Amino acid sequence: MTDSALTATTGRHTSHGDTAPRHGRFRSGTGALFVTPYVLFLVVVFAVPLGYTLWISVHRFYFTAPGTHADAPWVGLANYRDVFTDPVVGRAFLNIAVFLVINVPLTVLLALVLASALNAKIRFRTFFRAAYYLPYITASVALVGVWQFMFGTDGFVNHLLGPHAPDPSWLVNSHLAMPMIAFFVTWKQLGFFVMLYLAALQNVGAELYEAASVDGAGRVRQFFSVTVPGVRPATTLVVIYAIITGANLFSEPYLLTGGGGPDHASTSPVLLMYQKGIEQGHPDFAAALGVVLVGFVLVISLAARKLTERGN
Amino acid sequence: MTASITNTDGSATGGVAEDVPAKGTADRVRPGGRRGARGTAGTYLLLTLGAVAFLFPFYYMVVGSLRTTTTGDLSSAVPGGLTGGNYTAVNGAISLGRSLLSSGIMTVGVLLCTLVFGVLAGYALAQLHFRGRGTVFAALLLVQMVPFQLLTLPLYVLVVRDYGLGDNYIGMILPFAINSTAVFLFRQFFLQMPQSLFEAARIDGAGELRILWRIALPMARPAVLTAMLLTFIGPWNEFLWPFLVTKDADKQPLAVSLASFLSNLQGTVANPAGALLAGACVLAAPAVALFLLFQRHFTSTDIDSGVKG
Numbered sequence: 001m002t003d004s005a006l007t008a009t010t011g012r013h014t015s016h017g018d019t020a021p022r023h024g025r026f027r028s029g030t031g032a033l034f035v036t037p038y039v040l041f042l043v044v045v046f047a048v049p050l051g052y053t054l055w056i057s058v059h060r061f062y063f064t065a066p067g068t069h070a071d072a073p074w075v076g077l078a079n080y081r082d083v084f085t086d087p088v089v090g091r092a093f094l095n096i097a098v099f100l101v102i103n104v105p106l107t108v109l110l111a112l113v114l115a116s117a118l119n120a121k122i123r124f125r126t127f128f129r130a131a132y133y134l135p136y137i138t139a140s141v142a143l144v145g146v147w148q149f150m151f152g153t154d155g156f157v158n159h160l161l162g163p164h165a166p167d168p169s170w171l172v173n174s175h176l177a178m179p180m181i182a183f184f185v186t187w188k189q190l191g192f193f194v195m196l197y198l199a200a201l202q203n204v205g206a207e208l209y210e211a212a213s214v215d216g217a218g219r220v221r222q223f224f225s226v227t228v229p230g231v232r233p234a235t236t237l238v239v240i241y242a243i244i245t246g247a248n249l250f251s252e253p254y255l256l257t258g259g260g261g262p263d264h265a266s267t268s269p270v271l272l273m274y275q276k277g278i279e280q281g282h283p284d285f286a287a288a289l290g291v292v293l294v295g296f297v298l299v300i301s302l303a304a305r306k307l308t309e310r311g312n
Numbered sequence: 313m314t315a316s317i318t319n320t321d322g323s324a325t326g327g328v329a330e331d332v333p334a335k336g337t338a339d340r341v342r343p344g345g346r347r348g349a350r351g352t353a354g355t356y357l358l359l360t361l362g363a364v365a366f367l368f369p370f371y372y373m374v375v376g377s378l379r380t381t382t383t384g385d386l387s388s389a390v391p392g393g394l395t396g397g398n399y400t401a402v403n404g405a406i407s408l409g410r411s412l413l414s415s416g417i418m419t420v421g422v423l424l425c426t427l428v429f430g431v432l433a434g435y436a437l438a439q440l441h442f443r444g445r446g447t448v449f450a451a452l453l454l455v456q457m458v459p460f461q462l463l464t465l466p467l468y469v470l471v472v473r474d475y476g477l478g479d480n481y482i483g484m485i486l487p488f489a490i491n492s493t494a495v496f497l498f499r500q501f502f503l504q505m506p507q508s509l510f511e512a513a514r515i516d517g518a519g520e521l522r523i524l525w526r527i528a529l530p531m532a533r534p535a536v537l538t539a540m541l542l543t544f545i546g547p548w549n550e551f552l553w554p555f556l557v558t559k560d561a562d563k564q565p566l567a568v569s570l571a572s573f574l575s576n577l578q579g580t581v582a583n584p585a586g587a588l589l590a591g592a593c594v595l596a597a598p599a600v601a602l603f604l605l606f607q608r609h610f611t612s613t614d615i616d617s618g619v620k621g
Contacts, residue, residue, distance in 0.1 A: 030520045031440030035448055038433035041490045046455050049466035056466065063473055114362050117355045130607055131363040134370060137603050137610070139549035141567045142592035145574055146373045149585050155384040156372065191366070240457075248461040251551045255571055270461045270552075277465050278556065286465045294462055301457075 056287035063281055079288035089289060092260075092269045093296070095178050096246045102182035104242045107193055108235055110186070115197035116227060132191035140188070140251045147184055148256055174265035177257045181266055184252055185245060193241075196234050204230035236308040240301050247297045250274065269293045370596075377593045382586035398586035399594070405577050405587065406561075406569040408594055414481075414558075415548060415565035421485040422547040423540055426494045430539070431532075433490070434498025435524050439510060449499075455492050461552060463487070468556050479560040488547050494539035501535035502528055538609045545599050566595050 057079050059072040083089055118128060135143060150156045151170040158165035170176050204227060212222045228235075249268040253260040259275075260267030269289060277286025372389060376382045380393040402408065436442065437449055467487055477483030505528060513523045529536070551567045558564045564572070570591045578584035603610055 028440075028442045031436040031442030031445065034432040034436035034440065034520070035442070035445075037429040038490055038495060039448060039451075041429070042451055042455060045467070045487050045489075046451075046458065046463065049463040049470065052466040052470065053463070056469070063469075110362075113358070117358050117362075120352075120355050122355060122359065126607070128359050128363055130604070131366045133610065134600065134603070135366055137545050137549075137599050138370075138596045139551075139567050139599065141549075141551050141571050141574070142373070142595040143369065145570065145588050145592040146369045146376075148574070149376070149382075149384065149588065150369065150372065152384060156386070156388060159385045187365070244457070244459050248459045250461055251571075255551075255574055258575070270464075273465055274552075274556075278468065283465060283469060290462050290465055294459075297459060297462075 053287045053290050056284055057291050059284060061284040061287070063283060075284075079284045080292070082285055083288045083292055088264050088267065089269070089272060091264050092267045092272050095266060095268060096249070098178045099182045099185070099246045099249065100242060102179055103186050103246065104239055106182075106186050107190060107242060108238055111190055111193035111197050111238065112227065112231065114190070114194045115201055116223065118194065118198055119201045129195070132194050134191065135188045136191040138188075141255065143188060144184070144251060144255045147180075151180065168262075171257050172262050174262050177262060177266035181249065181252045181256060184256060185249070189241075189245070193238050196237065197231055200231040200234035201227070232308060236305055239304040239308055243297060243300050243304060247293055370600075373589050373592050373596070377586060377589035379586055380583070382583055382589065384585075398583055398590035401581040401583065402573065402587040402591040402594075405580050406566075406573050406591065408566070408591070410562060411564060411566040411569045412594070414554075414563055415567070417481050418484045418554065418565055419544060419547045421481060422488045422491070423543055425485065425489040426491045426543045427536070427540065429490050430495045431498050431524070431529065431536070434495050435502050435520075435528060437495070437499040438502035439505075439528070440520065452492050452495055452499075456496070460487065464552060464556065467553075472557055478557050479563045480557075481563075483557045484554050484563075484565075485547070487553055488550070491539070491543040491546060494543050497535055497539045497542070498532070501532050505531060534609065537606065541602060541606055541609055544602060548599055566591075570595055 056072075058074060058076060060075045060078075061072045062070050064070045114132065118125060122128075148171065152158075153169040153172070155169070158169060166173055166176060170180050208226045208230070209222055212226050217225060248270060250270040253266045253268045253271045254274075257266040260271050270293075273286040273289050273293075276289070277283045375391050376388060377398050378391065378394050378396070379388065380395045380397065382388065382398070399408075433448075437445060437452070471483045471486060472478040475483070477486070509527060510523055513527055518526075549567060550565075551571060554565050555568045555571065558568060561569065561572075570588075573591060574588060578588060581587045
């Protein structure tokens with residue numbers, strides 16, 4: 001019923017030049033119709049908010065009650081000036097750098113080693129895969145709860161370490177809070193990257209290992225000369241995901257280290273956007289910070305792609 | 313596949329060559345089959361250490377949630393003094409049933425929207441020709457790289473302040489309504505289907521909706537299952553967005569109410585750590601159960617296809 005109604009509308013769209021087969025051109029309107037809800041979704045959830053952020057970031061913007069209206073005067077780059085001169089913003093970006101310095105090498109190394117081990121002919125492979133993947137599919141909030149308890153001042157880890165426990169404890173120590181967040185995220189997401197590398201390893205030909213072996217390369221040498229270059233595209237993806245995760249950190253600093261504590265030592269840009277924008281009512285500042293963060297993500301991602309793909 | 317065996321032989325690190333039957337080492341690596349191929353003890357040690365590191369917090373979570381008094385000392389790692397009291401306690405503090413219902417409504421809403429609109433979009437992108445198809449596909453790839461968190465502030469202003477959808481399920485569902493990864497999966501799957509099948513149906517006069525519903529979708533069941541599983545864990549585990557849009561405790565999904573228990577309600581129960589771990593178990597359980605049931609479908613194969621290049 002509806003089908004015929006849908007196809008009936010297609011006539012209007014057939015005029016433009018399209019290299020598609022005949023039936024395709026005929027169904028042109030149906031295709032556009034099928035994809036419309038998704039396009040509307042992209043516009044409402046991505047395009048409009050992106051444009052709106054840019055607009056807010058160059059105005060003095062206040063929250064108003066639903067239905068009421070307040071003037072938002074143009075202020076040029078004043079919000080950006082505020083963002084760049086705020087020391088806590090600097091601290092948040094520095095924290096992301098700390099996060100990346102720990103998370104990226106650790107993820108690449110551990111995921112690649114575990115994926116190589118899984119790639120060998122072993123028993124219980126399904127069990128190991130499931131075990132590694134489990135934290136990745138589990139809610140951050142649940143896992144943060146467990147970590148907070150385990151790494152608390154009177155927690156299991158400190159009891160295990162006895163006199164060697166750090167003081168102040170892990171999550172309230174200004175030197176350890178951010179590294180702890182990096183370790184938590186590495187642990188939580190590692191399974192995903194193990195699977196990514198495992199898939200990439202299927203493309204590294206066995207003959208390469210045989211050739212290396214004939215040339216007298218040992219196991220370690222083979223790992224660095226055959227495996228590592230063989231999975232380079234996956235490594236690029238790991239690095240880009242890590243940057244995006246770093247730029248997105250919110251639940252971990254908000255919950256694991258109690259609001260980016262101690263004293264902003266583990267704060268993140270998104271946490272600041274929440275605190276400044278919504279808690280303290282400066283959405284214009286938060287919008288400018290968001291734009292800066294997007295720029296930062298783009299630049300670092302491009303640089304990382306250049307770096308990891310060098311030599312290809 | 314056999315690469316690692318070859319290199320084990322080459323470096324002679326105690327690996328047993330394929331054709332040589334294991335002599336006295338049968339206690340450690342029992343013959344796994346006619347071929348007798350197996351990894352080395354070192355590989356197993358590594359994998360086991362990894363498994364312990366990944367699984368211990370889960371084990372600790374379950375054990376701690378069942379103890380009468382949950383402390384951090386070493387004895388807390390072994391089960392003892394079993395009780396269900398922590399579940400009752402956390403239920404009293406944040407009302408688990410109602411929180412689960414909220415989580416459920418939000419997740420099901422996202423699943424339904426993704427299933428209906430995502431399948432339509434995926435099918436159109438794979439099998440139909442229309443102006444702007446390339447642009448839509450490029451946008452689909454692009455939005456998967458946009459960190460969602462960066463859009464939360466303007467979305468919050470729009471959804472909560474302008475549209476007045478705070479404490480509303482529509483507001484909770486909206487930003488996740490159609491999962492782009494799922495659309496991508498649907499497209500890839502429909503792309504692999506033989507053209508001739510669709511041609512025949514079209515010649516018979518079937519409309520596209522009918523072809524999609526009667527031919528394409530039944531064949532795409534595995535892709536649909538994978539996409540639904542991937543889509544499920546997003547809204548179920550999401551914290552930031554529902555945290556922003558729900559101020560009313562009666563509307564908060566479990567991730568949000570558990571987080572508020574974590575930050576400021578722990579003092580209200582007798583065994584706070586136990587109650588927290590009990591809540592964490594309840595939040596984790598559905599995703600873990602689905603994962604264990606459908607493990608094969610959770611593999612990231614389709615996401616990897618871009619990597620394999």
